[in-house]
Amino acid sequence: MAAAPHNANPTGTYDVTHLRVEHYNGDVLGIGESQPRLSWIYTETPPEDAQLKVTVTRHVLGGETRTEETYLPTEPSVLVPWQFLPLTSMEEVRASVQLVTPNHEPLGAPSQTLRFETGILDFYDYWADFVGPSWAEPETDHRHLPLVRTEIDLSGKPARARLYMTACGVVEAEINGQRVGDDVLCPGWTVYDRRLECWTYDVTDQLIAGRNAMGFWLGDGWYRGRLGFDGGRANFYGDRIGVLAQLEIEYADGTRASVYSNSWDGTWKATSGPIVCSDLYEGEHYDARLEHPGWSQPGFDDSDWQPVAEVFYEPQHLECPELPPIRAHESNVPVSITRVDGTDMNDGTATWLIDFGQNCSQRMRVHMRGLNAGDTVTMRHAEVLEPDGTLATRTLRRGQQCDVYTSNGTDAWWEPRFTMHGFRYATIEGWRGELTADDIDCRVYHTDMERTGWFDSSNPLLNRLHDNALWSMRSNFLSIPTDCPQRDERLGWTGDIDLFAPTATYLYDTQGFLTNWLKDVRNEQKAWGTVPFYVPFVPLRVWAIPQAIAIWGDAAVAVPWALYMDGGDTRVLEKTYPLVTAWIDEVSGYLSDDGVWDREPQYCLGQLGDWLDPSAPPEDPALAMTEKTLVATAYFARSCAHATAIAHALGRAQDEARFAALTAKVTQGFLDRFTHLDGTMTSDTQCAYALAIAFGLLDDEPVRKVKAGNRLAELVRESGGRVSTGFAGTPFVLPALSMTGHDQEAYGLLMSTECPSWLYQVTMGATTTWERWDSMCPDGTLNPGGMTSFNHYALGSVCEWLHSRIGGLQAIEPGWSKFAVCPQPGGGLNHASTSHLTPYGMASSAWSVDDDVLALDVTVPVGTTAEIRIAGVEPETLGAGTHHREYTL
Ligand code: BGC
Numbered sequence: 001m002a003a004a005p006h007n008a009n010p011t012g013t014y015d016v017t018h019l020r021v022e023h024y025n026g027d028v029l030g031i032g033e034s035q036p037r038l039s040w041i042y043t044e045t046p047p048e049d050a051q052l053k054v055t056v057t058r059h060v061l062g063g064e065t066r067t068e069e070t071y072l073p074t075e076p077s078v079l080v081p082w083q084f085l086p087l088t089s090m091e092e093v094r095a096s097v098q099l100v101t102p103n104h105e106p107l108g109a110p111s112q113t114l115r116f117e118t119g120i121l122d123f124y125d126y127w128a129d130f131v132g133p134s135w136a137e138p139e140t141d142h143r144h145l146p147l148v149r150t151e152i153d154l155s156g157k158p159a160r161a162r163l164y165m166t167a168c169g170v171v172e173a174e175i176n177g178q179r180v181g182d183d184v185l186c187p188g189w190t191v192y193d194r195r196l197e198c199w200t201y202d203v204t205d206q207l208i209a210g211r212n213a214m215g216f217w218l219g220d221g222w223y224r225g226r227l228g229f230d231g232g233r234a235n236f237y238g239d240r241i242g243v244l245a246q247l248e249i250e251y252a253d254g255t256r257a258s259v260y261s262n263s264w265d266g267t268w269k270a271t272s273g274p275i276v277c278s279d280l281y282e283g284e285h286y287d288a289r290l291e292h293p294g295w296s297q298p299g300f301d302d303s304d305w306q307p308v309a310e311v312f313y314e315p316q317h318l319e320c321p322e323l324p325p326i327r328a329h330e331s332n333v334p335v336s337i338t339r340v341d342g343t344d345m346n347d348g349t350a351t352w353l354i355d356f357g358q359n360c361s362q363r364m365r366v367h368m369r370g371l372n373a374g375d376t377v378t379m380r381h382a383e384v385l386e387p388d389g390t391l392a393t394r395t396l397r398r399g400q401q402c403d404v405y406t407s408n409g410t411d412a413w414w415e416p417r418f419t420m421h422g423f424r425y426a427t428i429e430g431w432r433g434e435l436t437a438d439d440i441d442c443r444v445y446h447t448d449m450e451r452t453g454w455f456d457s458s459n460p461l462l463n464r465l466h467d468n469a470l471w472s473m474r475s476n477f478l479s480i481p482t483d484c485p486q487r488d489e490r491l492g493w494t495g496d497i498d499l500f501a502p503t504a505t506y507l508y509d510t511q512g513f514l515t516n517w518l519k520d521v522r523n524e525q526k527a528w529g530t531v532p533f534y535v536p537f538v539p540l541r542v543w544a545i546p547q548a549i550a551i552w553g554d555a556a557v558a559v560p561w562a563l564y565m566d567g568g569d570t571r572v573l574e575k576t577y578p579l580v581t582a583w584i585d586e587v588s589g590y591l592s593d594d595g596v597w598d599r600e601p602q603y604c605l606g607q608l609g610d611w612l613d614p615s616a617p618p619e620d621p622a623l624a625m626t627e628k629t630l631v632a633t634a635y636f637a638r639s640c641a642h643a644t645a646i647a648h649a650l651g652r653a654q655d656e657a658r659f660a661a662l663t664a665k666v667t668q669g670f671l672d673r674f675t676h677l678d679g680t681m682t683s684d685t686q687c688a689y690a691l692a693i694a695f696g697l698l699d700d701e702p703v704r705k706v707k708a709g710n711r712l713a714e715l716v717r718e719s720g721g722r723v724s725t726g727f728a729g730t731p732f733v734l735p736a737l738s739m740t741g742h743d744q745e746a747y748g749l750l751m752s753t754e755c756p757s758w759l760y761q762v763t764m765g766a767t768t769t770w771e772r773w774d775s776m777c778p779d780g781t782l783n784p785g786g787m788t789s790f791n792h793y794a795l796g797s798v799c800e801w802l803h804s805r806i807g808g809l810q811a812i813e814p815g816w817s818k819f820a821v822c823p824q825p826g827g828g829l830n831h832a833s834t835s836h837l838t839p840y841g842m843a844s845s846a847w848s849v850d851d852d853v854l855a856l857d858v859t860v861p862v863g864t865t866a867e868i869r870i871a872g873v874e875p876e877t878l879g880a881g882t883h884h885r886e887y888t889l
Contacts, residue, residue, distance in 0.1 A: 014050065014099040014108035015043045018841070021095070021116045022079075023511035023567070025324060025450040029162070030119030030200025032320030035082035037571075040097050040111060041841040042862040045880050046074045050099050050107055056084060057094045061160070061248055062256040074099070077863055078815065078839040079569055089121040090162065090248060119200050119320035120164055120246070126198075126315045128260035130168055132218060132242030133270045134309035141226045141234040145418070147273035148216040148243055148308055151298055152259050157209045160250040166198040166318065168311055169241030170221030170418050174296035175206040175214050183325035184445060185418070188479035189222040190516075191536045192237040194523040196313065197321040198244070207249070214259075215296025216243045219278050219418030222536075226279060229397065229488050230541040242311030244318075262310070269305035275417065281399030281488045283381075284416035288408035289373060323516040326478055328443040332356040337435055340427065349375075352428045352435040353391075356442050359383050359424035359768045359791055361475040361485040365415035365441040366405070370432045373409035377430045378402065381423035383486055383768075383790040387780045391425055395788045399488035413441075420445060422475055422486030422791050424767060446474040452837040453507040455802050458830045461753070462802070464762045469796030472769040473504055476793055480517050480536070484771065484789040491534035492517060495608065496794045498555035499731050501562035503799040506836055511567045514559055515575065521556060522579040531556045531583055547601035548587055549608055550632035551728055556583035557639040561646065568815015568839060573646050581655065584643045587636055588662055595669025597636050598629040607632050610687045613726035614756045614773045618785030621772075624726055626687040630674045631728050634691035637666040641696065649814070667697050679707020686715050687729025693736035709740020716745045721752025723773060731797035738805050738824065746805075747827030750798070758798055769796035807834025808845045812867065821845045821858050821878075822869040825889075840864045854887045 018041040020026065022033055038054070046052075052072045059065040070083045087093065098110035120126055133146040163180060165173055166187040173180035180201050187197045218241050219225075226232040247259035261268055274291045278284040294300045335357035343351035356362070364379060371377065381401040382391035393400060401421040405414050428435060455466045475485040481504075483493040497504070497514070504510050517535065524537045524546075531553040532546035539545070560576040563569070573580075590599040600606050605622055609631045613624035624631075640663040647656035674682045675698070681688045689712035692698050698705035715724070716737065725733055737746035753759045756773030764776050771792035775783050782788060804810040808823025816838035823832065823845055833846030841861030848855050860866045862880040869875055873887050 014046050016040050016052075016097050016099055016108065016111040017043060019095065019097055019111040019114045021114060023322070023509065023515070023569070024116070025448070025509060027115040029117045029202060030164070030198070030320050031116055032119060032121065032322065034086040034088070034118065034121060036087070036116070037079040037081055038095065038097070039078045039080065039839060042074070042077060042099070045862045046099050047107070049102050050074050051102060051104070053098045053100045053104065054083060055096050058087070059092045060088055061090045061250050062254055071100070071104070075863065079571075087118045089118055089125050092117045117200065119198060120318070121320070123315040123318060126244070126246065126318055127258065128164070128244045128246035129262045130242035130244045130311040130313050131261045131263050131268050131270075131308035132168070132240055132311050134306050137240075139235070139239060141220065141279060142277040143220065144272045145220070145275040145278060146218050146270045147292065147295060148218060148268065148270045149213060149295055149300070149302060149305070150261070150268045151211060151213045152247075153211055154207060154209055154249065154257065156251050158204055158207050158249045159252045161202070161204045161207050162248050163201040163203045164198050164246040164248070165201060165244065166196055167218060167223070167241065167243045168192070168238055168313055169223045170219040171243045172217040172417060173201070173214065173245065175203055176208065176212055177294070177297040178206055180206065183327055185221060185326050185420070185479065188321075188323075188326065189536060191520045191523045192223060195317050195319050195519070198318045199321060199325065203247070211298040213296055213298040213300065214245065214247070216245065217273065217275070217417055218243055219275065221280065221418060226281070227538045228491060228540045232398065232488060233538050233540065236538055238311070240311045244313070263308050266307065268308045269302050270308045271302075271305040278416065278418040280419055281401065281490065282419070283400065283402040283404070283421070284419045285404045286414065286416070287406040288410070288412065289406060291408065321516070323512040324448040326445055327448040328445055330444055332358050332360070332362060332442045332444060334437050334440060334442070337437065343429070349430045349432050352431055354426045354428070354440065356424055356426070357767070358471065359422070359475075360444055360471050361420055361422050361446060361478055362442050362444045363415050363421060364426060365413055365443060366428065367411070367439040368405055368407055368414050369411040369439070371407035371409065373407060375407045375430060377405045377407070377428060379405070379426055379428050381421040381426045383422060383424055384776065384782070385425055386782070391427055392782055395782060396486055397488045397786070399486060401486065415443070420478065420485065422484065444474070445478065447477050447479060447513055449477065449508040449510060449513055450837070451507070452509050453803065453835070455799070455807055455834045457806065457832040459751070459828070461759050461762050462751070465758050466799055466802055468762065468766055468769050469503060469793060469799045470507055471767060472791050472793040472796050473500070473507055475768060475791050477504075477508070477510070477513060481514070484792050486791060487789060491538070492536060493534045493552065494521065494531060494555035495552035495611070495727060496792065498551055498558045499727060499797045500793045501559045502565075503797055503803070505562050505566035506800070506803050511563055511569065511572065514563055515572055518559060518576050518579065522576070525556065525579060525582055530586060542604060545603060547603050548590065549601050550597065550635040552608065553583060553587070554635045554639045556580060557642045557646070561642040564646070564649065564814050565811050566815070568813070568817065570649055573650055577646065577650060580643050580646055584640060584659060584662065591666065591669070594672060595633070595665040596629060596673050597632040610726040610728040612772055613687070614723060616726070618783055621726075621785070621787065624687070625724070626683040626685045626729065627674070630670075630681075630683050630688055631691065633666060633670045633674070634695055634697060635728070637663060637670055637697055638695040640666055670697050671701065675704060675708070677704065679704045680711060681708070684711070684715070685724065685729070686712060686719070686733050687725045689715070690725065690729050690732040690736040693739055694732035706740065709736070709742060712736055712740070713742040713745045716749050721748060721754045721757060723749065723756045723758070727794050730795055731800060734798060734801040734805070738801070743805070743824045743826055746801070750801075751827045758795070766790065769793055803834050803836070806832045808847070809834050809836055809843055815839050816843060817864050819843060819864065819866050820869050821856070821866050823847050823856070824871070825849050825854060835859070838864065849889070852889045854889055856885045856887070858883045858885070
């Protein structure tokens with residue numbers, strides 16, 4: 001058993017990498033923190049007497065540039081408090097860090113310079129107004145969308161120019177005919193009546209001395225577009241859209257100029273543009289004949305445009321974004337393009353079917369060529385095909401994701417602006433001539449988070465399962481965490497992210513994204529008196545009045561906890577503490593005297609329990625085998641335990657004691673009501689045993705725990721490899737089997753390809769995680785249920801077990817300062833590996849089995865320790881570095 005030497009530092013230099021500010025990934029404009037924390041990663045353990053030199057160069061708009069330095073101990077290196085005077089609005093910082101000796105001699109290269117800048121920090125620094133169309137628009141949706149423009153004179157070429165922009169609606173800007181930024185669907189979805197994100201763009205290079213023009217495309221977006229199912233709700237936040245644009249300029253001589261959108265100086269004008277209508281779910285209609293060539297360039301004749309009207313929005317609700325924007329990532333190249341039989345028209349057009357090989361949130365950019373003015377090209381999108389090879393659009397319900405382009409006779413590349421589609425297949429109708437891959441660029445969209453988690457194994461099906469979960473996450477992390485990206489829903493269902501959060505936080509850096517969303521969970525909790533089913537909340541039919549329901553409401557505690565375990569940031573806990581405590585206090589009022597949550601929520605669906613239990617009929621997904629009160633009580637016991645740990649981390653001793661007592665009471669109620677002395681339970685289901693074991697509810701009853709584990713293993717064996725759990729039980733069956741020594745049963749269930757199972761989906765060609773175990777039936781037909789999606793991340797929560805048990809990485813301390821390496825070979829795998837970019841650097845575990853010898857390679861980042869915990873192997877603590885171990889099995 002040979003250990004590779006660690007910290008050998010052959011080059012003798014101690015470098016610092018990955019300098020970042022707060023939870024932003026790399027350079028960032030427009031942050032809202034005046035005292036932002038910095039983090040960095042050491043490539044080698046610094047010498048004991050080393051110091052860290054922090055250099056910041058700061059520049060306030062129109063002010064002087066100052067460089068400041070300070071020296072710090074080398075630890076901590078994560079979320080280190082701001083060491084200088086607080087930043088003010090619109091202040092630019094260039095920061096770098098370097099390891100130095102006590103005499104301040106360099107020990108290694110300085111980090112790359114990180115550039116960040118505050119946005120508008122005080123509401124009274126917003127001088128711009130929201131402006132939009134001044135004509136009477138129809139009250140329904142599908143409104144003809146406006147363009148807004150203005151021209152400005154600049155006394156010189158700006159040395160620095162920033163556009164601060166947001167909208168009631170969605171917006172894209174152009175300056176002098178050129179697109180501003182590379183994000184889409186700005187400003188994203190928040191609870192607009194409480195807060196709205198204002199985004200910052202560097203437009204220095206786009207402005208020139210003299211005359212300049214600015215133009216804005218405006219769309220309905222989430223603000224006044226139709227949201228949700230069963231007909232949905234339009235105009236939910238308001239029925240008038242408008243853009244806020246504030247341009248702040250600094251010239252080389254330090255003088256400043258500002259431009260503010262407004263309705264009173266007569267220079268801001270609007271007219272209707274080529275987007276005839278656009279709906280996030282239904283698609284976009286564009287008529288190129290209605291374009292205004294040159295409209296965002298200076299000198300354009302806008303004499304027939306109308307003055308804009310002001311749209312009122314409280315400036316106090318404007319905020320700097322904590323999350324990254326939505327951006328295009330890679331393009332999916334078609335794997336097949338076929339002319340659809342029988343679609344040839346007399347006018348020479350035909351319909352083509354394209355398979356992009358990957359289901360996800362994406363949009364096609366199409367080369368509209370060879371069309372005559374007035375020719376129409378229709379693009380439809382679907383996740384799967386019906387058995388007859390046609391697009392399966394029934395499951396999209398109202399969200400038909402259909403774009404229509406009408407040509408003006410000129411060739412052009414076109415992509416819709418204010419809609420998003422979830423699909424793998426598309427048809428293009430009305431196409432002239434051959435359609436080739438060169439005519440289409442299909443771009444993948446999601447919030448631009450940093451990838452932090454990887455998994456690989458010797459089983460290609462398992463790897464595909466992992467990829468599918470990753471794709472479902474990417475597809476649904478679009479401004480908020482949604483349930484699905486395709487049908488008329490796309491809502492921030494709280495239960496789905498409750499279950500998926502541990503997987504999500506491993507795969508991507510979600511700190512900013514989820515903290516941002518949690519702000520709205522709190523806003524809605526205050527507004528509606530409980531945690532609504534989905535956030536932002538929109539009253540829809542049966543779901544019109546939020547009710548406290550388990551799992552969905554428990555997201556108020558589970559998501560902050562998952563963020564904390566991954567990122568170790570107590571500030572996230574502080575920010576979310578009111579949400580956590582209000583949920584615990586609310587539900588504790590619903591408990592029976594014995595601590596069981598058996599009060600029925602006041603709406604027809606009641607607790608959703610083990611939602612989508614595979615034995616439930618297609619039209620009644622809540623009809624599960626496991627008692628709903630059992631599920632609700634188990635989840636609440638877990639929330640109470642998490643709340644106790646959160647109160648502890650924040651030093652709130654009184655709350656900690658209160659929550660600990662509540663945990664004990666609810667746990668006891670659970671044991672008394674739902675478990676028997678022989679280890680069996682009132683619901684003899686996999687879900688029931690899994691929750692009892694995985695939530696630690698049997699930890700004080702070791703004998704019962706062993707028996708419950710045995711019964712769970714027996715049920716799993718009896719099920720013949722078919723999954724028997726829905727949303728609630730699924731994430732915890734495999735962990736509960738592992739915790740009670742039944743890894744081989746866990747592998748048996750995971751590796752099964754029977755329907756329903758995780759790998760069944762994969763063998764059916766899934767490229768994302770399905771909503772239902774059998775969204776597609778074995779004969780290739782679609783599940784008849786009206787609620788059938790092929791892109792829900794919830795059941796992908798199994799990946800947590802892939803990471804923590806197959807790959808074997810598990811955080812012990814919040815933020816991974818201490819973690820376990822506990823892989824369990826099995827399932828016929830001969831190798832597996834996983835890695836995670838922790839706040840301290842990359843942690844990894846890779847193993848292979850050959851002739852009864854288990855070889856293990858571990859990477860431990862500087863600043864952390866790892867504990868090897870493998871059954872039958874002497875535990876060992878590892879320090880920073882790379883380590884190789886071999887064990888005879
Ligand atoms: C959503 C789910 C959600 C559920 C709750 C569905 O329509 O797609 O993922 O959690 O409703 O009832």
